[in-house]
Amino acid sequence: MYVQALTDTLQKYQFTTSTFNFPKPFENTPKVLLSVQSYYSDIQIKQRYKLSIETVTLTSVTVKVESLGTKLYELNIGILAVDYPQSDVFTQILSSDTEGQLTSIHKVANKIQSYVTFFTSFQGSSCEYLKFNLDSQQLDDYTIKVSANSFKCIGTIYYNILIIHYDNNFPYAPFYQYQNQIFQDQINSENLVSTNLNSPDTGFYGIKDMSIGSWYSFGIFFYPQNQNQPIQNGKYVFHTDKKKYIIYQAYSQVFDLIQLECPRDYYLYKQSCIISPYNGIYCLNNPKVCYDCDSTCLTCQDSATNCLKCVSPLYLYQNKCSSSIQQGTYCDENHICLACNQSCSTCINNANLCTSCINGYYFYNNICTKDQPNQTYCKQSLSQQYQKCFSCDMKCKKCSGPFYNQCSECLNNYYFYKNSCYIDQPEQTTCQNYKCQPCFNLCQTCSGVNQNQCLSCINNYSLNSNTNQCEISTCQDGYFPDKNLNSCLLCQLGCRKCSSFSVCLECASIKDNQGITQTYILDTQHQQCYLKCPNGKYFDLQTRQCTSCNKSCLTCDGKTSQNCLSCIDGAYINSNRMCECQNKNQGFASDFSKCISCQIKNCSKCFYSNTCDSCSEFALFNTQKNECTCMNGYFFSNSIQKCTKCIKNNCQTCLSDGLTCTKCQSGFLMTKYSTCVYCNNYQYSSDGKNCDLKCPNGCQVCANGKKCIQYSRDNPGGIPNQFCHNSCSSCSGLTKFDCLNCSSSTRIYNQTTRKCECISGYFESNLKDCSQIQQQALEMFSFQKKQLEQVNLSFQVVKWEKNPLNKSKLTSSNIIPGSTDNK
Known part of the structure; x- marks a missing residue:
């Protein structure tokens, strides 16, 4: 306006x-x-x-x-x-x-x-x-x-x-x-x-x-x-x-301003006038305007989301449409949902037909209650915080579970005893106001719970009328009455009747672990029951059973090898009550059925045939290999069946021929001919394969670092002069006659023999100087000289046999032979 x-x-x-x-x-x-x-x-x-x-x-x-x-x-x-x-x-x-x-x-x-x-x-x-x-x-x-x-x-x-x-x-x-x-x-x-x-x-x-x-x-x-x-x-x-x-x-x-107004009693809807609302829209009266419902609503009222009916297959609850049934609701065939009873977490068909309860409530027969129903026992629901209840036994007024007949209180005129309800009074109980307690365990009936309140007794007991207590009187087979303990105690194994644990009156027949019946025999003198055991077993007083002997015994009276009473053929009982084979070089076979020869070579004595107690001469027992082996320098001779010294010198071990060395003694070198020799290069061998360790100073031949076998000829100071022959001013070699220089002008050095010999006109005095001879004795001297050369030649042959060092090869070989095979 x-x-x-x-x-x-x-x-x-x-x-x-x-x-x-x-x-x-x-x-x-x-x-x-x-x-x-x-x-x-x-x-x-x-x-x-x-x-x-x-x-x-x-x-x-x-x-x-x-x-x-x-x-x-x-x-x-x-x-x-x-x-x-x-x-x-x-x-x-x-x-x-x-x-x-x-x-x-x-x-x-x-x-x-x-x-x-x-x-x-x-x-x-x-x-x-x-x-x-x-x-x-x-x-x-x-x-x-x-x-x-x-x-x-x-x-x-x-x-x-x-x-x-x-x-x-x-x-x-x-x-x-x-x-x-x-x-x-x-x-x-x-x-x-x-x-x-x-x-x-x-x-x-x-x-x-x-x-x-x-x-x-x-x-x-x-x-x-x-x-x-x-x-x-x-x-x-x-x-x-x-x-x-x-x-x-x-x-x-x-x-x-567009005209947003319809005739009286009409509604404006999207610039159209309608007489009344229809599915999918709702209308307001002030002003009279209609709007679209929410897309989930088939019909709605007052607002787009205030649904009255939902689009299929949605569910309607509290004017809202959802794709699933809401917690705490139930729905009819038209998918219209209502709230369950407030105590129900879920329900079906009607508000009071619960299928689960809210927290803290009790579920029983599709009803949720704040208090536990009578005559029920309840368990915590596994998935929710409510109690799921079950019916008690019909005689229970209350029960605690976990079983239906585990009562905590009975209906009227029912006896309550040990969480159960009975029509009649349970045996061996005393009751007051239908609540029962057990009698003393020996009472069949009683007037109270104490042992002196018995009215009758259980089997094997009799009532003492003075004390109202039950006392032991008889026992079943295998037991005897003990007055002190007022109970039946077990007899010794094998007794069918006894007056005390170890005093048997009759013996029993009992099956062993294999189901074989064993009959005990009464020893009337000692009033004991025994078993007659077969060979290889004895009667064990502790277990009252036949127990196996030690395998070395044929019969025994105990479990050790020193409890033998008899032995197998070929064996005897020694002073220690042990069985052993009569022949010293024999031992028991593995099954102890006979005596056989010791199975270990070089064994002179054995208890078991597959072990050795002592070895033969020149042999030692090797515990790791469980065998007798010959000592160093010895071999086992098959012909005489014992350890024999190796034939070749310097062998630590050798083959059964005695000639072929398999390992040398310390310091010696193994040749390609399987012999053991010295090194000739101022060294000795550490492993029998190489000359790799140095001899003492000035020593050409040795077997270790302390003792010299032959000093060097090229070293004048090699051998102390006091050990040289008088004819030598210095020497080096295997003997004191191996001169390097002569001690006197009356001597001349022989390059071949390496000796200082007397010059012509002189003869050997075994002193520093040779003795001069007269002219008339020259012919005799020449004759004697020839005799002496023959004697020296004979002496050299003897020396070769005693000392196998071949001087003729010292300058041409690094190896000094160590046996007479190299002459």
Whole structure:
């Protein structure tokens, strides 16, 4: 509607309020937007006023106009009241001391469908030219930018903005904004401003911005001819007076409001009018508008998600649709669900037919209770925190489980004993008020629980009438009565009847572990029962069974090898009561059935044929190999069946021929002929394979690092002179006659024999100097010399046999033979 905000001139710094009634009452408090239709003021005074809304009701709106320094002659306004849920109205101020551009951003939560902006008032200075531009722009679906510029004589602008939000029920509602530009050259006293609205006209219009001037007063005017329908045939009226007012430029705008209203008793649904709602929509009565239900609802009421029936196969519970049955509900064949009894966690068919309980409750016969039902026992549910209960035995008033007959209390007139209920009093009990306790264990009946409260006794016991106690009287076979312990004790094994543990009266027949019946024989003299054991066994007094002898015994009286009573053929019992073979070189066979020769070679005595107690002469027992082996330097001769010394010298071990060495003594070298010899390179052998260790200083032949066999001939200081023959000033070799230099000029060195011999005319004195002979004795000397050479030759042969070192080979070989085989 369009109204006059001022009925009289508003003086400087005054204000006035006016209340305007709506054409008809609203059902909800509307949102109100204001626009300026005409403005007329005194040019001599500052252009400052403020237009605002005081109150809004269902029937009216109160508007306030306040002068902030100007004199107002006329102010006509447009009032747009909107009762539309998807809309908002904002009021804002743009202010600046400069004439630059001002900007305000409006960001909303819901998607924008349409909007319109109108200025309501402004503040400026006294001037002849008044100008401003107000523009708005939608930046995106949720943001609107409002800006003002081109200020002249104005510093502050008040505006309000109406935003229509997008509604799924009205996706094509044709809200739109229409602007028209008016120039002064085209304006007469009255001018019809055209719009693009179609009849009937429902638009709302007002001044958007302006540029006006005057010598006396400012004026710009829109005068609606019909207040109820100011826009007719798409046009509204603009009026001015060229003589009084100058309109340089002005913008008006129209905001179109579609007709969202149906005939009485009809509902508006997506720009259509329907008589009543149907599946998939719901309708409101104030206003009478219908909307789509949620996609899961077949029918709904009051809101899109308040379902009355669901799309198949969904389930309806508390006006919500879901794909599965909700916890704590049950559903009918139409998938409409109701809540279970509050004690049920789950139920079926009806609210009280529980299938499980909430925490802390007891489940029994499809009912959940806070307390445990009578005549039940309960177990914790494996998956949830509730007790699952089961029926007790029919005689139990209460039971504790885990079995149905494990009672904790009985029904009336039933006897309670050891967690069970009985019709009759249990045997060997004493009862009071149907609660029973056991008699003393020897009482058959009793008057109390003590042993002196017996009325009758169990088997084998008799009642002592003086003490009311049961005393042992008889026992079953295999037991005897013990008065001290007042019980039957076990007889010794083998006794069928006895007067005490070890005094047998009759013997028994008992099966052994193999199921063979063994009959015990009574020794009447000792009153003991014994078994007659076969060869190889004896009667063990501890176990009362036949136990195996040591395998070396044919018969025995104990389990060790020193308990023999007889032996097999070929064996005898020695002084230690042990069986051993009569022949010393024989031992027991593995099954102890006979004596056979010792199986280990070189063994002279054995107890078992496969072991050895002592070896033959020159043999030692090797425990790791379990055999007798010949000592170093000996071999086993098959012909004489004993260890014999190796024939070759220096052998540590040799083959059975006695000639072939298999290992040399320490320091000797093994030749390719399997003989053991010295090294002749001032070294000896560490392993019998190589000459690798050094002899003592000056020693050419040795077997170890301490003792020299032959000193070097090339070393004058090799052999101490005191050991040389008198004919030598120095010597080196196997004998003291192996000279290196002669001791006297009466001697001459023989390169062949390496001896210092007497020169011609002298004879051997065995001293340093040879003795001179007379001329007449020369012939005799020559004869004796020949005799002596023969004797020396004979001596050399003897020396070769005693010392097998061949001097003739010392300079041509690194090996000194070590036996007479190398002569």
